[in-house]
Amino acid sequence: MVTLAEVAQHAGVSASTVSYVLSGKRSISANTRQRVERSIRELGYHPNAGARALASSKSNIIALMVPLRTDMYVPVMMEIAIAVATSARAHGYDVLLLTGEEGPDAVRRVAGSGIADGMILMDVELDDERLPLLRETDQPSVLIGLPADTSGLTCVDLDFRATGALCVEHLAKQGHQDIAVIGEAPAVYERHTGFAERTLDGLRSRSRELGVRLLHRPCEGGYDAMAVTLARILDERPGTSGLIVQNESAVEPLLALLRQQGRAVPEDVSVVAICPDQVAMQASVRLTSVAIPAQEMGRHAVDHLVAKLDGRGSDEVVLIAPELTVRGSTGPAPSRS
Amino acid sequence: MVTLAEVAQHAGVSASTVSYVLSGKRSISANTRQRVERSIRELGYHPNAGARALASSKSNIIALMVPLRTDMYVPVMMEIAIAVATSARAHGYDVLLLTGEEGPDAVRRVAGSGIADGMILMDVELDDERLPLLRETDQPSVLIGLPADTSGLTCVDLDFRATGALCVEHLAKQGHQDIAVIGEAPAVYERHTGFAERTLDGLRSRSRELGVRLLHRPCEGGYDAMAVTLARILDERPGTSGLIVQNESAVEPLLALLRQQGRAVPEDVSVVAICPDQVAMQASVRLTSVAIPAQEMGRHAVDHLVAKLDGRGSDEVVLIAPELTVRGSTGPAPSRS
DNA sequence: AATCCGCGTCGAAGCGCTTCGATAACCTAT
DNA sequence: ATAGGTTATCGAAGCGCTTCGACGCGGATT
Structure with a gap:
């Protein structure tokens, strides 16, 4: 392994000079700099991470x-x-x-x-x-x-609070009065994960302001869980026409279920997803979504x-x-x- | 930041002794060991990673x-x-x-x-x-x-070669004569990614051995690409009754399309996936699959x-x-x- | 001409650890 | 009692780097 000292010797300068060339913390003449840089290249020198960390108290x-x-x-x-x-x-x-x-x-x-x-x-x-x-x-x-x-x-x-608000707004603006939120797995809420609670907060306060009805149901991912959740939602609020999904692994199952039940998207039900753009674009229906950047x-x-x-x-x-x-x-x- | 030397002083021993307690490379009396360990705990000592790396030439x-x-x-x-x-x-x-x-x-x-x-x-x-x-x-x-x-x-x-073989075997054993493989994105093959080629190899040689017909089509993920790929497959080989999918982002689109076209799984078409178990289990149809461990x-x-x-x-x-x-x-x- | 300044370079100290050889204490076998 | 072998500990060297102070030099300022 090539060391600083070897580079210094090869370039005919002192070790500290090489160090300063590397760090740029003191001025070095163009001539010296070039010689050193050349030696570094020729020898294939890489500073030793441990030594550097020790001496500088910075590990990078x-x-x-x-x-x-x-x-x-x-x-x-x-x-x-x-x-x-x-x-x-x-x-x-x-x-x-x-x-x-x-x-x-x-x-x-x-x-x-x-x-x-x-x-x-x-x-x-x-x-x-x-x-x-x-x-x-x-x-x-x-x-x-x-x-x-x-x-x-x-x-x-x-800003998940704003995200929640934005979703509700979008649906409310289109005349949806009954909106259901399909959320993350129950455990996520039980853990008090910030983003989930803040989204919910935004959803709730905005729907209160806009006078729309909101139902929130956590949902484990996957097809079965989604089926149960959806059935429950439509049972409790048959008039639900807007769905907001914040759970990547529920997106595709939801769309499949809606199709299966003969509910057209967006004619019968509107769906807004909170998910990465890629998921929204690759889903079986191009999803209106708020991206997670x-x-x-x-x-x-x-x-x-x-x-x-x-x-x-x-x-x-x-x-x-x-x-x-x-x-x-x-x-x-x-x-x- | 607490150092070895401080621990040593606190315990009334030399630095090297502390080091040996830590590494166990030399025997230390039970008494001394305990004193040192106590000091380490009391002072909240953590060895400095850089120094350790430098001295031992091992970064862990x-x-x-x-x-x-x-x-x-x-x-x-x-x-x-x-x-x-x-x-x-x-x-x-x-x-x-x-x-x-x-x-x-x-x-x-x-x-x-x-x-x-x-x-x-x-x-x-x-x-x-x-x-x-x-x-x-x-x-x-x-x-x-x-x-x-x-x-x-x-x-x-x-063992992707064996994986390919296994998939073909399974389908052949059930009487499928025309099998199509929905593969990874074309770029994956162009790049000569090992696992994709080896799977293909296993698929091909086993189907040759078993005398079943095999069609392989790369496929970008997503709904649209899958639709095109599936249409092409069924066009070229209308008798295809077995599908092998090796592309996670094609799985759900494929199942949706089959449903949409009124092809029942597994009555009309059998599907084997090569994917993580979680994907196979969470799909809209429980998928027979070879897991990627x-x-x-x-x-x-x-x-x-x-x-x-x-x-x-x-x-x-x-x-x-x-x-x-x-x-x-x-x-x-x-x-x- | 004397003084000051900044530039470019060097030497040496030291970062916190590991590890080698030395040493002292003790035990066992002669 | 003495040599030989363990066992437990210490001191010191050194890992490869950064950084501080010092120094020599040429140019600008008085």
């Missing part, structure tokens, strides 16, 4: 905590993770993947061992048990998701974390404004017979 | 290269990644997430900087451009997937890599035997009219 690594929950929609997580990794590289950081398995202790380990310079937490719960540790160790961090108490924290998330969230999170690590940036809550894209699944409410 | 990090391809089925990747991260932790390793973005250079960077002790490569192509570098730097590594030339490499994968693959990969890093283990190709689970989507071929 960002830890990403991805929980292991199986009831969460995985592709979104993955997309965020990939976006985080990619953006991080663009800033010169690598990403350490931590699963939820280790629990809150992971926070302590990362903070204590200096293995990462900062961390990004995904799937934050309203009262997340990792947060006290985060504050205590005051580890530079960014949350993807919104806890109940955001004081002293930087958070990035889709996974990439954007990942990028924002990294940008903010890097800013913090550079001493810029401050605690703040970044809510990304939702955008509703009208596709083929929504239309005017059928006239009441 | 495994790099995981996940390519960024959007035409690959993401959940499987994610599941593998999570399994890798979890198994790695169980062995005391952390996982560094590298996206394909950086390309083959990532291999050089990882090898050169010593940031990771070894690496796991996912989505390996038959003639993967990362492999020469891997051999050149002789970085301890494990591939998930099988390249054309496996000499000197350790690979873990589902993502977890197992991730675990195997880590186990083999760790074995290599410990000086145990050798180069070998581990092919996981496929298992076909019969669910509701396959049955006897309809009698020819």
Whole structure:
């Protein structure tokens, strides 16, 4: 393995000079710089990560905590993770993947061992048990998701409250009076996951304002669960003409069931989904949807974390404004017979 | 940040003693060990990762290269990644997430900087451009997937050839004579992705052996592409009674289309899927399927890599035997009219 | 001509850990 | 009693890098 010292010798300069060429923290004559750079190239030198971390107390690594929950929609997580990794590289950081398995202790380990310079937490719960540790160790961090108490924290998330409101508005505007929400799995609500509750909040308050009736039913993913949920909804509120789905694994089953029951979309029932664009576009019906901007969230999170690590940036809550894209699944409410 | 030296002082021993308590590489009296352990606990000591890496030339990090391809089925990747991260932790390793973005250079960077002790490569192509570098730097590594030339490499994968054969066998045994394969996106084949080609190989050779007719059509995911592909298949081979799908994002569209066209599953058409169990079970029809054992693959990969890093283990190709689970989507071929 | 300044470079210290050899204490076998 | 072997501990060197202070040099300022 090639070391700094070898590069220095090869270029006929001192080790510190090579270091300064690399970091740019002191001025170097063009001549020397070129010689050094040439030696680096010729020898195929790569700075040793451990030594660098030790000497500078900076690892150039960002830890990403991805929980292991199986009831969460995985592709979104993955997309965020990939976006985080990619953006991080663009800033010169690598990403350490931590699963939820280790629990809150992971926070302590990362903070204590200096293995990462900062961390990004995904799937934050309203009262997340990792947060006290985060504050205590005051580890530079960014949350993807919104806890109940955001004081002293930087958070990035889709504005799910506005998202809920937007969905209701869209349907209400088309004359729908009875709207049902097909939500995430019950466990998600029991866990008080922020985004689910905030969406619900937005849905409810906006429908109250607009005077439409709203029914909310959690739903496990899959065909069977969806069948039960849909039957129950239509039983309780036969006049339901607008559906809002916030559960990726319920989307396709829902559409299949509606078809099967002879309910046309959007003529008989309008459907709005809260899901990644790809899902909305690849579904058997082009779905009117509010996109979950996974990439954007990942990028924002990294940008903010890097800013913090550079001493810029401050605690703040970044809510990304939702955008509703009208596709083929929504239309005017059928006239009441 | 608490250091080894502080722990040593607190416990009234030398730094090296603390180190030996931690590593267990020399015997320590029970008394001393307890004092040290107590100090570690009381001070909340965590060894500094950088220093440790520098001194020992081991980072306790495994790099995981996940390519960024959007035409690959993401959940499987994610599941593998999570399994890798979890198994790695169980062995005391952390996982560094590298996206394909950086390309083959990532291999050089990882090898050169010593940031990771070894690496796991996912989505390996038959003639993967990362492999020469891997051999050149002789970085301890494990591939998930099988390249054309496996000499000197350790690979873990589902036995896709056997998988293909198994699917054909199952259908042939039920009397199906005309079988069509709905494959991955064309780009996947153009890229010569190992698993796709090997599956095809297994499908073809087994159907030749069993004397059944086989049609293979790549298919982009989604509803529209599936519609086109299905129409073409039924046009070319109207007698097709068995379908094998190897493309997660085509599964649900396929089932919807069949329903729509009044073709009952499994009475008129039998469908076998090659996909994760979860997909097969959550589909609108319980699918007879060969599972893609993502977890197992991730675990195997880590186990083999760790074995290599410990000086145990050798180069070998581990092919996981496929298992076909019969669910509701396959049955006897309809009698020819 | 003396002084100051900034630029470019070097040497050395030190980051926190692992690990090797040395040493002291004790035990066992002669 | 002495050599030889364990066992438990310590001190010091060194891993490869960053960074601080110092130094020499040429040009601008007085």
